[in-house]
Amino acid sequence: MDLQAIRKDFPILKRTINNNPLIYFDNAATTQKPRQVIDAEVDFYEKHNGNVHRAVHTLSLESTDLYEKSRERITRFINAKEPAEVIFVRGTTEAINLVAYSWGLGNLNKGDEVLVSLLEHHSNIVPWEITSKLKGFTIKYANVLPDGTLDYKDFKGKISKKTKIVCLSHVSNVTGVINDVKRITKAAHDNGSLMLLDGAQSVPHLPVDVQDLDADFLAFSGHKMLGPTGIGVLYGKKQLLQGMSPFEGGGEMIKEVTFSQGGGCDVSLNDLPWKFEAGTPNICGAIGLGEAVKYLEGLGMESVASHEKVLTKYALKRLEECGKITVYGPSNVSKKSGIISFNVKKLSSHDVALICDNYGIMIRSGYHCAQPLHQQVLKLNSSARASFYIYNTSEEVDRFVEVLKEIEQL
Amino acid sequence: MPTLEDYVARVEGTCGAEKDVIVFFKYEKKDEAITNILKKAKVNNKIAGIIFELTFENYSFRLYTSGKAIFRGVKNREELNRVLSAMLL
Numbered sequence: 018m019d020l021q022a023i024r025k026d027f028p029i030l031k032r033t034i035n036n037n038p039l040i041y042f043d044n045a046a047t048t049q050k051p052r053q054v055i056d057a058e059v060d061f062y063e064k065h066n067g068n069v070h071r072a073v074h075t076l077s078l079e080s081t082d083l084y085e086k087s088r089e090r091i092t093r094f095i096n097a098k099e100p101a102e103v104i105f106v107r108g109t110t111e112a113i114n115l116v117a118y119s120w121g122l123g124n125l126n127k128g129d130e131v132l133v134s135l136l137e138h139h140s141n142i143v144p145w146e147i148t149s150k151l152k153g154f155t156i157k158y159a160n161v162l163p164d165g166t167l168d169y170k171d172f173k174g175k176i177s178k179k180t181k182i183v184c185l186s187h188v189s190n191v192t193g194v195i196n197d198v199k200r201i202t203k204a205a206h207d208n209g210s211l212m213l214l215d216g217a218q219s220v221p222h223l224p225v226d227v228q229d230l231d232a233d234f235l236a237f238s239g240h241k242m243l244g245p246t247g248i249g250v251l252y253g254k255k256q257l258l259q260g261m262s263p264f265e266g267g268g269e270m271i272k273e274v275t276f277s278q279g280g281g282c283d284v285s286l287n288d289l290p291w292k293f294e295a296g297t298p299n300i301c302g303a304i305g306l307g308e309a310v311k312y313l314e315g316l317g318m319e320s321v322a323s324h325e326k327v328l329t330k331y332a333l334k335r336l337e338e339c340g341k342i343t344v345y346g347p348s349n350v351s352k353k354s355g356i357i358s359f360n361v362k363k364l365s366s367h368d369v370a371l372i373c374d375n376y377g378i379m380i381r382s383g384y385h386c387a388q389p390l391h392q393q394v395l396k397l398n399s400s401a402r403a404s405f406y407i408y409n410t411s412e413e414v415d416r417f418v419e420v421l422k423e424i425e426q427l
Numbered sequence: 428m429p430t431l432e433d434y435v436a437r438v439e440g441t442c443g444a445e446k447d448v449i450v451f452f453k454y455e456k457k458d459e460a461i462t463n464i465l466k467k468a469k470v471n472n473k474i475a476g477i478i479f480e481l482t483f484e485n486y487s488f489r490l491y492t493s494g495k496a497i498f499r500g501v502k503n504r505e506e507l508n509r510v511l512s513a514m515l516l
Contacts, residue, residue, distance in 0.1 A: 035493045367441045367449065367497055368489060375477045375493045383442030392444070399443025427474055 018320050024408050026051040026312075037377030040413045045190050045218060045356050045404035046381055047240045050309075054243055057308035061301050069300055070269060070291070084300050087307025088290070094310045095235065096226040097252055101289035104251045104258070105303050109217040110140040112236030112251035113184070115293065116213055117144035119261040120182075120234075127153035130179040132210070134159040134167055135393050136189045139386045141215045145184065155179075161394045165192030165346040169200075176204060182211040182233075187219035191387045191400065192346025193329070193356030195219070202231050211257070217241055221406075222325055222354050224318040227252055239302065244309035248302030251293070258289050267295035321407055325355035328405050328414065332357055335418040341425040345395055355405035358385070361424055366401040369424055373401075376420045431508060434460045434515050438507065441497075448507060450496045457494030460515055464490060467514045483514055 024030050027049050032039045041049055061083065067076030069084045088100045097103055106112045121144075125131065131145050135158050145156050157180070160171040167185075176183065183205040187198050202212040213234040219225055220235070221242030227235050232252070239248040253261075263270055263286060270292050272285040286292050313321060330350045336342055341362040347353055361369050366382035373380050381402040384391050391397045403417065434456050441447040452460040465479065471487070472480035479490040488498040501507045 365445050365447060365497075366443060367445070367447050371449070371489070371491050371493075371495055371497060372478065374495070375491055385442075398445050399441070423475060427478075 034377040040378040042403040044406040104290045104293045108238035108249035109236045114144045115264040125154040129154040184213040186215040193353035239306035244306035245302045265295035270295040358400040358402045366399040369401040452494040
């Protein structure tokens with residue numbers, strides 16, 4: 018990858034923060050946007066804006082064409098069988114909620130179990146906790162080992178004939194651990210359970226092939242992969258999606274709404290994927306996401322993953338020079354993506370993040386929406402997190418380590 | 428008469444077990460806010476010219492030249508406002 022050429026595509030990287038060049042290491046929270054994505058959105062609003070589907074005028078046809086072409090591109094990107102399996106949602110959170118409500122309310126009952134893990138983001142815990150209160154099913158939590166990797170033995174011990182669905186992050190947003198989801202999906206299917214993958218931290222960073230993984234559902238967000246905020250995807254196997262009730266009702270998701278002579282109202286649902294896209298969708302966001310996917314395809318996801326591995330390995334090596342820093346998660350880079358969570362002895366993660374901010378380095382601090390992992394497994398009050406993406410450089414890592422060494426002196 | 432709102436842009440509780448509170452000063456008023464605070468609070472330490480470790484009443488906090496301050500152990504928002512008012516106004 019030509020890093021300098023890539024960096025030129027991101028206007029924000031020219032910024033300074035507190036008189037320092039911006040170093041953006043908060044990519045697990047959201048990524049920056051290349052000029053191509055920004056231009057695609059401007060172009061849409063300046064030249065094509067219209068509401069999608071069901072109109073006959075030119076702008077609507079153009080908008081629909083752009084919107085559906087984006088879906089087709091995403092379909093190819095994750096190797097779904099057809100665009101009907103790709104539903105546009107607001108993001109990973111909405112995608113998981115859609116499954117929890119549309120599939121969960123129809124298929125989970127008292128006596129059933131949902132198996133999640135302790136390393137999940139709150140968005141893969143809370144929807145199941147809420148729906149379990151409505152339907153009376155039980156949630157089991159697979160343990161995580163102290164190095165942040167999933168305890169497969171515990172997972173195997175907790176999956177049972179009662180387990181109707183397994184919900185797991187492909188990549189942890191705290192430790193960057195890459196779970197062996199192919200193995201877990203096979204175990205889930207052998208048990209007769211469905212498999213939902215939270216791909217928020219994997220789809221932007223690794224080649225993800227839903228047919229190869231055999232996942233039943235995959236959720237991911239556009240803004241974590243160079244796209245706009247407010248757009249994401251739920252992938253689902255067509256047969257499953259066909260059997261599910263809509264998540265929301267309204268326009269777009271119906272074929273007809275008719276009143277019979279007796280006064281009753283009949284609603285016939287639209288085909289997939291529109292059955293799950295009630296109301297006017299985030300058209301511009303979907304087009305922007307399509308452009309982001311085009312950008313990533315241009316780089317090649319193998320190259321994206323490789324760049325992050327090299328950078329992470331380099332950062333972990335450099336961090337070894339810092340005697341007061343504890344890094345969480347596996348040290349073996351083959352087991353993790355470009356996310357490094359850490360703490361500096363005697364300092365709160367917020368202090369570390371604020372000092373980094375003073376030097377123009379943007380990192381995250383807190384629980385990163387994964388309180389159970391922090392409290393139950395890592396036994397931490399919080400952690401600081403640096404997360405890398407395609408535009409980050411080893412020189413930025415050097416500057417980061419330099420600042421951390423200063424922080425250590427406090 | 429200046430008010431707290433003239434100086435403070437936002438107050439955020441941090442995410443984590445520490446329950447710290449971060450005060451973001453308005454960009455155009457941050458230098459004035461820092462000057463006012465430094466006049467009233469006791470400076471325990473100045474680090475790298477960008478961080479001040481301070482004490483005011485029974486509260487210890489860190490003030491950053493970027494216009495942010497992190498407070499620990501403040502009971503509630505009312506108490507924070509009282510402390511900030513005492514230092515800023």
